[in-house]
Amino acid sequence: MKRVAVIGVGLTKFGELWDASFSQLFVEAGTRAINDAGIDGTDVDALYVGNMSGGRFIDQEHISCLIADYAGLTPIPATRVEAACASGGLAIRQGVMAILSGMHEVVVVGGVEKMTDLSTERTTQTLATASDSEWEAFMGMTFPGLYAMMARRHMHEYGTTREQLAMVAVKNHENALHNPYAQFHVRITVEQVLGSPLVADPLRLLDCSPITDGAACVVLASEERAKEFTDSPVFITGSGQASSSIALHSRESITFVDATYNAGQEAYARAGRSPAEVQVAEVHDAFTIGEILAIEGLGLVERGEGGRATEEGETAIGGRIPVNTSGGLKAKGHPVGATGVAQVVEVVLQLRGEAGKRQVDADVGLAHNVGGSGGTAVVHILER
Amino acid sequence: MKRVAVIGVGLTKFGELWDASFSQLFVEAGTRAINDAGIDGTDVDALYVGNMSGGRFIDQEHISCLIADYAGLTPIPATRVEAACASGGLAIRQGVMAILSGMHEVVVVGGVEKMTDLSTERTTQTLATASDSEWEAFMGMTFPGLYAMMARRHMHEYGTTREQLAMVAVKNHENALHNPYAQFHVRITVEQVLGSPLVADPLRLLDCSPITDGAACVVLASEERAKEFTDSPVFITGSGQASSSIALHSRESITFVDATYNAGQEAYARAGRSPAEVQVAEVHDAFTIGEILAIEGLGLVERGEGGRATEEGETAIGGRIPVNTSGGLKAKGHPVGATGVAQVVEVVLQLRGEAGKRQVDADVGLAHNVGGSGGTAVVHILER
Amino acid sequence: MMSVPRFWRNTKARYRMIGRRCRRCGQVYFPPRNLCRRCRRRGELEEVQLSGRGEVYSFTVIRTPPVGFERSAPYVMALVKLEEGPMVTAQLADVEPEEVRIGMKVRSVFRKIQEDGEAGLIYYGFKFVPVEGEHDVQGE
Amino acid sequence: MMSVPRFWRNTKARYRMIGRRCRRCGQVYFPPRNLCRRCRRRGELEEVQLSGRGEVYSFTVIRTPPVGFERSAPYVMALVKLEEGPMVTAQLADVEPEEVRIGMKVRSVFRKIQEDGEAGLIYYGFKFVPVEGEHDVQGE
Ligand SMILES: [Zn+2]
Numbered sequence A, B: 001m002k003r004v005a006v007i008g009v010g011l012t013k014f015g016e017l018w019d020a021s022f023s024q025l026f027v028e029a030g031t032r033a034i035n036d037a038g039i040d041g042t043d044v045d046a047l048y049v050g051n052m053s054g055g056r057f058i059d060q061e062h063i064s065c066l067i068a069d070y071a072g073l074t075p076i077p078a079t080r081v082e083a084a085c086a087s088g089g090l091a092i093r094q095g096v097m098a099i100l101s102g103m104h105e106v107v108v109v110g111g112v113e114k115m116t117d118l119s120t121e122r123t124t125q126t127l128a129t130a131s132d133s134e135w136e137a138f139m140g141m142t143f144p145g146l147y148a149m150m151a152r153r154h155m156h157e158y159g160t161t162r163e164q165l166a167m168v169a170v171k172n173h174e175n176a177l178h179n180p181y182a183q184f185h186v187r188i189t190v191e192q193v194l195g196s197p198l199v200a201d202p203l204r205l206l207d208c209s210p211i212t213d214g215a216a217c218v219v220l221a222s223e224e225r226a227k228e229f230t231d232s233p234v235f236i237t238g239s240g241q242a243s244s245s246i247a248l249h250s251r252e253s254i255t256f257v258d259a260t261y262n263a264g265q266e267a268y269a270r271a272g273r274s275p276a277e278v279q280v281a282e283v284h285d286a287f288t289i290g291e292i293l294a295i296e297g298l299g300l301v302e303r304g305e306g307g308r309a310t311e312e313g314e315t316a317i318g319g320r321i322p323v324n325t326s327g328g329l330k331a332k333g334h335p336v337g338a339t340g341v342a343q344v345v346e347v348v349l350q351l352r353g354e355a356g357k358r359q360v361d362a363d364v365g366l367a368h369n370v371g372g373s374g375g376t377a378v379v380h381i382l383e384r
Numbered sequence C, D: 001m002m003s004v005p006r007f008w009r010n011t012k013a014r015y016r017m018i019g020r021r022c023r024r025c026g027q028v029y030f031p032p033r034n035l036c037r038r039c040r041r042r043g044e045l046e047e048v049q050l051s052g053r054g055e056v057y058s059f060t061v062i063r064t065p066p067v068g069f070e071r072s073a074p075y076v077m078a079l080v081k082l083e084e085g086p087m088v089t090a091q092l093a094d095v096e097p098e099e100v101r102i103g104m105k106v107r108s109v110f111r112k113i114q115e116d117g118e119a120g121l122i123y124y125g126f127k128f129v130p131v132e133g134e135h136d137v138q139g140e
């Protein structure tokens, strides 16, 4: 595919942001991205927003025009895209397509979720709408429970250890120490993970990403227009997206996420890259097992080797293929609709050399975003 | 813009479909569209779905992969698009862009809403999420109330009469008599509209579209691929979309829907057409005043002349510019996420000459879909 | 059905009708915003106390009330154009539906807006009432 | 919190484990579907009674239960691979969490699934219990 430039990025702090409303979050991230791009609001042709459940979290559907209005961007087309936790990644892809279609030249893509306005109980109910509400949630299944069953089976088939799962969380918390936007700035140990309360055996509290408010934003432009604004854009060179059964029980395998594999293959093919060429990756670690499934499905490690690779430091900063340098969903936080956009923001910062103390040396990066337990996956390849 | 072919269309019956689940509705419309196109499921590259509020109507977000799965279309990319009642129209536009981008060649675009699983009270609450939940709904405003205020002001500024509003409903019920998929097959009179219970003065029950279950589907293809499947495709030659403030109180005017105007202007420009060239139009008559605002905003009649034009039969079948030959949202029914797709289906049937007893003579048609009280509008121009 | 944090973020506006004004272009915003939609990032918003006076721009009578408003129906909802420019959606109180006219002068009052039966919460905020005669309007 | 029409559309499956089989390719679907995902519109689905026998493919113990399941926690949820091929998500009953193993043989039973406190409804459906010894399995 033709490449599309990322010319600006912006984030809010991630966390429990009691003072900030939904629209404030977006406006803050959007203003930063537009400033970073050095463009004016009048340069923007269209807006895409990834958001999982404004309808339930804040009783507000139709958030696209709400956001366009509060950001002073009306009357441009504003479109919300949703695929649960993959909403942000899908919004990025729609932004890319909008530019490749020739219909727009400069597109703002944001992701935003305001999760802490609800009680934890109602937040959990809303997150369960990412799974099959009739045949999973109704039966008593929870979202952590689905990943727990994947973890149990992965341990059974490949000998992945409980400690290896914990090491994903430990690594990502370590990385988040150097990310000022991250929700958590606290080092944790394998012992602490293993001593944290069980949520859904074998997963414990410290295997799970938190409930988070936050927004992330990027400004995309056609390669031609990008030259007006910057001499050093980062390019999206590949995009891939795939669907699978929403319910875990309807998939061929629960230890290999076929949507991740298929999205990865499409993205690699469009970019003309192979997994071995990826030098930094943000992947969907909503649960620790998620990161292991991600790096296997993306071909960054061999199938069944995700736990071992983590244990041996291959995915740490300084390792063969640093994964989740931002802290990942686990430690940076997981405002579901914003996550896929925030992943792209991190990869852009890494490729620009602006990642501060968590900087790695990379020319080719990857962002991988999953909806639900794997019903949707979307992958982008970015290059400088 | 390059034109995109519509090579297949499909609908479910619209109505209170107690027996049919959300996924069944989509599968039924999708199977019909795929059969109509004469393609096989394996020819489909991507799926877009317009849906307003799976999250609240059926406790299910992430419906894109659910639908792809139940339609046997996995692992293709499946993307939900939402802008309240304009969700379907936006899904069409994303499908068009996906093809123009060169990333996909054959795309299925569906719209679906399952509204009758909830109580009327909770359905009303959910529809209110299309308006500003903090500064309209919270204050006690309802969705009919917003349109009622537009109607009152339009009557005040232009002398539009209560009877003229009723005539929109009468005409659309008349048209629906000849549409087998319509929810209502009953002729109504101006007197009946004026005698129906007040919902929000001056709007009465028969000014309002009903609560409806239903799905609609189209198959889009690049012009090159379309030739493989059909000798007589209908083409989407123009697409326009615009945003405005979600809240009515934040707009410049409440008697002229700026999003409709802006979306129309973009669509006309991309198609190289003018309003005078449009020969049949499906417009967003969620309330009778909505059709009047639509035909004025689209330039099909002069500003302030919508009521008079309706009264004089200009918008009836056989009139100067037939509007809502399908019966419109008023009489065909309004499954919110499906509506924008169903409008395109009707225009395609008209341009193909397959509209039966409601057939008009047209080479150029238009579909116009609105989100909320006008926060979003999307317009497509179709030609044979 | 509004969550408590959402409500409390806006109490200044809901209880006291404090809006925002752009120092750069003078535009007044109510409900309040964090970005001037004309000047965008070049604008600078400051708080401004609204007078609460305005006139009815359009109105309706809600006969099928939403959850939380069952006991108020039928009631009048209006778009009120405030003196300072912005328009706001609010209930009209202390007036019969048939007395309301476009152009009618109104002023804001502090009242109960809705009850959340489930959570047992009562939400307060502004409504509008008719200004009684020209004398009152000029006298204030 | 499932609406009543949604629940009732699936009572055959929920109460009696009636699934679907494609006449063309033989694939069995449970939960039931209206389209064979292999054959699509060329397939033809008929109802099929499942045996309710299967084995545990994976499992977890839910310690933080969702609304409606508060009184059951902690409880075991499993993916059960049915004899006829499909896999299903269900609760395991009459078994201690520490006794559950991948590969354990189970059979379906009819039980209360959840209560909707707000609406006062109780929903029934299938759970699975361990098959007691090899003898029982062969004897049935
Ligand atoms: Zn300003």
Ligand SMILES: [Zn+2]
Pocket (backbone or CB within 6 Å): D022, D023, D024, D025, D026, D027, D036, D037, D038, D039, D040, D043, D044
């Ligand atoms: Zn088959």
